[in-house]
Amino acid sequence: xxxxxxxxxxxxxxxxxxxxxxxxxxxxxxxxxxxxxxxxxxxxxxxxxxxxxxxxxxxxxxxxxxxxxxxxxxxxxxxxxxxxxxxxxxxxxxxxxxxxxxxxxxxxxxxxxxxxxxxxxxxxxxxxxxxxxxxxxxxxxxxxxxxxxxxxxxxxxxxxxxxxxxxxxxxxxxxxxxxxxxxx
Amino acid sequence: xxxxxxxxxxxxxxxxxxxxxxxxxxxxxxxxxxxxxxxxxxxxxxxxxxxxxxxxxxxxxxxxxxxxxxxxxxxxxxxxxxxxxxxxxxxxxxxxxxxxxxxxxxxxxxxxxxxxxxxxxxxxxxxxxxxxxxxxxxxxxxxxxxxxxxxxxxxxxxxxxxxxxxxxxxxxxxxxxxxxxxxx
Numbered sequence: 001x002x003x004x005x006x007x008x009x010x011x012x013x014x015x016x017x018x019x020x021x022x023x024x025x026x027x028x029x030x031x032x033x034x035x036x037x038x039x040x041x042x043x044x045x046x047x048x049x050x051x052x053x054x055x056x057x058x059x060x061x062x063x064x065x066x067x068x069x070x071x072x073x074x075x076x077x078x079x080x081x082x083x084x085x086x087x088x089x090x091x092x093x094x095x096x097x098x099x100x101x102x103x104x105x106x107x108x109x110x111x112x113x114x115x116x117x118x119x120x121x122x123x124x125x126x127x128x129x130x131x132x133x134x135x136x137x138x139x140x141x142x143x144x145x146x147x148x149x150x151x152x153x154x155x156x157x158x159x160x161x162x163x164x165x166x167x168x169x170x171x172x173x174x175x176x177x178x179x180x181x182x183x184x
Numbered sequence: 185x186x187x188x189x190x191x192x193x194x195x196x197x198x199x200x201x202x203x204x205x206x207x208x209x210x211x212x213x214x215x216x217x218x219x220x221x222x223x224x225x226x227x228x229x230x231x232x233x234x235x236x237x238x239x240x241x242x243x244x245x246x247x248x249x250x251x252x253x254x255x256x257x258x259x260x261x262x263x264x265x266x267x268x269x270x271x272x273x274x275x276x277x278x279x280x281x282x283x284x285x286x287x288x289x290x291x292x293x294x295x296x297x298x299x300x301x302x303x304x305x306x307x308x309x310x311x312x313x314x315x316x317x318x319x320x321x322x323x324x325x326x327x328x329x330x331x332x333x334x335x336x337x338x339x340x341x342x343x344x345x346x347x348x349x350x351x352x353x354x355x356x357x358x359x360x361x362x363x364x365x366x367x368x
Contacts, residue, residue, distance in 0.1 A: 015241040019203060026343040057199040058243045159210040165349035 053082035109150035118170035293334035302354035
């Protein structure tokens with residue numbers, strides 16, 4: 001599964017992508033090598049996050065790392081790249097990833113429990129899940145044109161990091177269920 | 185459900201309790217009024233967290249708030265208390281809460297999926313779940329003497345915030361399943 005976020009770096013909320021990434025990178029899904037995370041920013045920058053990256057836990061140190069990334073295009077400057085910055089739209093990234101299913105989680109989508117959405121994702125080879133990491137607002141019309149399905153997973157509006165944690169957990173269970181059919 | 189954590193405030197990891205609380209307070213369980221969070225520190229301080237508290241998102245601002253709490257014993261100093269600091273052990277808190285089931289999540293516990301643990305919690309009236317928020321180590325022997333059951337929910341060691349997110353999500357589902365029996 002590939003996860004994309006649209007980070008509010010220049011809208012003052014880099015903490016959203018930070019918490020989401022901490023949860024994503026620490027998940028069994030990622031530790032098993034089955035997750036790849038990207039951040040898409042409002043200025044059409046794509047940050048590729050290495051699945052082995054250990055991010056700083058402190059918000060201000062995360063922001064410093066992002067500032068270094070914007071200057072150097074890759075951090076750390078020597079050794080294996082943990083964060084890589086390129087120019088690109090969500091559309092160009094989806095092409096590059098050869099996504100065979102693109103799902104967006106948004107309060108404007110069809111109401112459906114996350115476990116059902118996870119089963120949809122798990123039924124595909126190269127699924128991409130878009131989670132909005134913005135302080136306010138929704139995915140752009142341009143992005144929504146590339147989305148195959150969009151869902152609302154909770155009656156209440158959830159924070160992006162809660163959505164990230166739940167999506168990954170349910171996807172782990174859905175793929176585990178596929179590999180080991182229930183023995184009832 | 186009541187959640188207790190043992191925070192590493194003076195061991196340099198206040199970020200652990202911070203992320204756990206952000207996830208807990210933003211959960212539908214908490215928004216529905218069915219969660220109460222406490223932090224227990226190594227120095228036997230108990231921090232009671234109001235379920236309506238909106239915590240700072242930035243780590244350093246969270247640490248400043250804790251420093252203010254240690255000085256004033258309650259923050260904000262006027263108006264409804266969002267954080268309250270008292271002296272106490274986990275045992276004294278469990279007595280006060282009249283817990284009828286105390287479950288600890290620890291890598292030293294019996295292997296069991298979180299959804300099964302959540303069903304155990306949901307079958308009780310005043311369950312308390314202990315999540316270790318320490319950088320290293322385990323619950324003290326003194327705490328474990330008050331624990332009824334302890335479980336390991338993943339083969340891999342998980343970060344406290346991942347455990348928090350999964351426990352709350354599964355508990356929400358377990359209590360929802362109780363209220364609305366599956367219609368198959």
